[in-house]
Amino acid sequence: MGKLLSQKVALITGAASGIGLEVAREFAKEGAKVVISDLNEQAANAAAEQLIEQGYEAIAVSCDVTKEE
Numbered sequence: 001m002g003k004l005l006s007q008k009v010a011l012i013t014g015a016a017s018g019i020g021l022e023v024a025r026e027f028a029k030e031g032a033k034v035v036i037s038d039l040n041e042q043a044a045n046a047a048a049e050q051l052i053e054q055g056y057e058a059i060a061v062s063c064d065v066t067k068e069e
Contacts, residue, residue, distance in 0.1 A: 010034050011037060037062075
């Protein structure tokens with residue numbers, strides 16, 4: 001049986017640690033390609049690397065979603 005989110009991309013904000021990272025991991029387990037978004041660029045990169053090491057597809061993006069521009 002296929003994974004629920006196969007061929008989908010999930011953008012998770014605040015995903016460098018804590019609940020956000022666990023949400024990203026669960027999306028990845030279901031087959032999603034995960035975009036880790038966080039204010040802290042180093043933490044976002046580390047979180048994405050962690051998921052990649054676990055066999056998932058992930059990238060990191062540093063951004064502040066409270067600022068429209």
